[in-house]
Amino acid sequence: MSSRPTSHRAAVGGALISLILSGSALAGPAGTQGKDFIYEVERGDTLIGLATRFMTSTDGWHLLQTLNRVEDPYRLVPGTRIRIPLSQIPVAPSTARVVFVRGQASVDGSPMQTGMALAESARIEIGPNSAATLELSDGTRVSLPAATTLQVRRLRAFARSGLTDTMIGIDKGGADSVVAPKGGGVGRYEISTPLMVTGVRGTRYRVSADDGGSRSEVIEGKVGVGAGARPGSATQVAAGYGVGVSTAGRLSKPMALLPAPVVAALPQPVSSRAVTVRWQAVPGAAGYHAGVARDAALTEWVATTESALPEAVFDDLPDGDLFLVVSALSPQRLAGRSGVQSFKVWRNPPAPFSLVPVPDAVEHGGEVAFRWAAVQDASGYELALAADPEFSQRAETRRENGVEAVRTLAVGQWWWRLRSFDARNQPGPWGDALKVTVQPAPPVPAPVDNGEELRVRWPADAGAAAATGYVLQMASDPAFSGDVVTFRTTESALAIPRPASGTYFVRVARATGTDVPLASAFSAPQRIDLQSVLRDGQGAVIVTGGAKKGVQLGAQ
Incomplete structure (x- = not known):
């Protein structure tokens, strides 16, 4: 695997990587070298059989005998190499298929698409942060990394054997190849400028080039690598080794490839972006x-x-x-x-974005409202609640058609999460687990007006574990959006100087610190209608409007 950005220089234009098979186990079609197709003899092969299989005429065996200095055309030594001139091998047009495209890629200036058939002379450009993969008729795959520009110079097949005959010229970039994975061998597979690569049966290799030179790493099989200036002095490179060709054309000695990193396991499945x-x-x-x-x-x-x-x-x-x-x-x-x-x-359909409660929210009372943003094309949602973040204790999951729900929860800590369903009613991944703490409902105040002062009482209880007292607020509107007067006390009652006549509202919350509690921590507002007060000759209070002293007033 490699998709390093590559470029070329004229100094390495003549570098040659020639992949050479050895051993009878991989005998048969072995690619090309120069103007010749190389065939490694298998048991039972004859020159007449090779001419019939590959050449224009069966009589071509005479040329093969002369070119390869074979004494007996009927007795060939397994593993020896037979050269067959490419000019004597008939070819037929072939195509390559686009099997993968990511990002921006084009063929002859038009957008590249999966399934597209490419013909000879096609010019391919792969944009930044993009990639594409081509597949030849024999199953050979060519992976093209970002910033690659190339031309398919030859795309044919040997007419009689069906072996591929492919030449690709790279202007810049690179190519990684899995050559003839089905094991049938190749006719010619050549990547040129700055490297010319001859494909072989079942071999996987990587080639790249940049301003520092050229490199080849052998993943499977055994190859021979030679510099262009001395093509006859190929160095055998085994799997697990790599070589480099400098800009001056010097071929390095084979170097052992670094070992494979131990990759840490990923969460299954990955649902985050x-x-x-x-x-x-x-x-x-x-x-x-x-x-x-x-x-x-x-x-x-x-x-x-x-x-x-x-x-x-x-x-x-x-x-x-x-x-x-x-x-x-x-x-x-x-x-x-x-x-x-x-x-x-696994991210689709995506989990909805939660709106209420906010993360680590504190709710008061048994009923908790949940609300989330709608997911496009979602057919519904699921809301899950549990007493632990692993959703194994007191867990409950319920389907919801809308984007809000209300649940009655006991006092304590709870975790909740959401997921969406697609049009086929298939669920997507769960969203993140969010915590909400439920505290007891706030005490409800009972205001009493005796004409002298306003006394407010509420039930005394243990309340939340962290409570340090109570906060009483008084305002002239039930939303407490106007002038708000705040009182603090450690008792469950409070006497307030009687304000002027009018309508007022009071509410109570448990205090857990020096800050004023959130609005959700307060009780429902209790309404107080204070009448004008007159006093008799002895100073006793007379409450106008027929109300009596000591009347307890109800909620809004």
């Missing part, structure tokens, strides 16, 4: 390359990034089963073996 992934640091790593693929073959990259630290953040991943892939980068920029961790993203 952004997810932080972590892995154990790899000794000797200069950095890390991390990506997320949506297929088990790791060819369709929905996100990639590089990090200097053993962690990365991916944002807005698609729903579904995904694969996190992390490789350590050596100081030579060789990408090491990959650590892979599968995980699932």
Whole structure:
């Protein structure tokens, strides 16, 4: 896996990576070298059979005998290499199919779309933060990272064998290839400028180039890598090793790839928009390359990034089963073996945004109102309540068609969460668990006017555990939006100097500190109608309007 941005320089334009198979286990079609198709002999092969299978005419065996200096055309040694001139192999037009597109990508100036068929000479551009994957007729997959520009210079197939004949020229960027995964071998698979890569049966490799040179890392199989100036001096590179070609054309010795990082497991499923992934640091790593693929073959990259630290953040991943892939980068920029961790993203339909109660709210009384924002196209919602954040104690879940609900809850701490249902009545992921604390209902005050003073009493009780007393408020309107007078007391009664005649409202809340409690902590407002007061000759109070002294007044 690699989708590092790559570029090219003329100095490395002649670099050649030639992938060469060895051993009878992988005999058969083995790609090309120069102007020749390379075939590694299998048991029972003959020159006449090879000419019939690949060449324009069966008589071509004579040319093969001369070119390859074969003494007996009927007895070929398994594992030896037979050169067949590409000019003698008939070809037919072929196509490639777009199997994956992310972000901005175009073909000949038009938007690239999944399922699109590409023909020879197609010009492809992959924009920033984008990616695409092509598939050839033999199952070969070519993953194209961001900021890549290329042209499909040749897209054909060997007419008689069906082997692919593909040449891709990269102007800038890179390509990662899984060549002929079905094991049938390839005719020609070449990526040129700055690297020319010859495909082989069942091999997976990565190539990249930038201003510092070119690199190749072998993931599966065995390959030979040679610099363009000395193509005959290929170095055998086994799986788990990589090499580099400098801008001067110097080929490095094979270097062991860094081990795969141990990737930490992710929560299942991931329901948040952004997810932080972590892995154990790899000794000797200069950095890390991390990506997320949506297929088990790791060819369709929905996100990639590089990090200097053993962690990365991916944002807005698609729903579904995904694969996190992390490789350590050596100081030579060789990408090491990959650590892979599968995980699932499940975010649709999204959980609704909660409005009431606010997080860590304190409610008073048994009834608690819940309200949330509507989710587009949601067919309904579920509200879950429990006495613990794991929703295992006293848990209750109830379906709601609207965006609000009322629940009667006992005194204590509660957690609540929401999820949405789509048009097919399938639920999405649960939202975050939010805590709400329910305290006893506030005491209801009973005001009494005796003409001399206003006395207010309320039931004395233990109240909330943290209560330190009571707060009494008096105002001229039931919303307490005007002039509000606030009194504090540690008793369950309070005498207030009698105000002028008029209508007033009082309410009481338990105090838990020096701050004035929230409006929701107060009792329902109690209305007081104070009449004008006259006194007789002895100074006794006369309450006008027929009211008697000591009358208790009711609630609004």
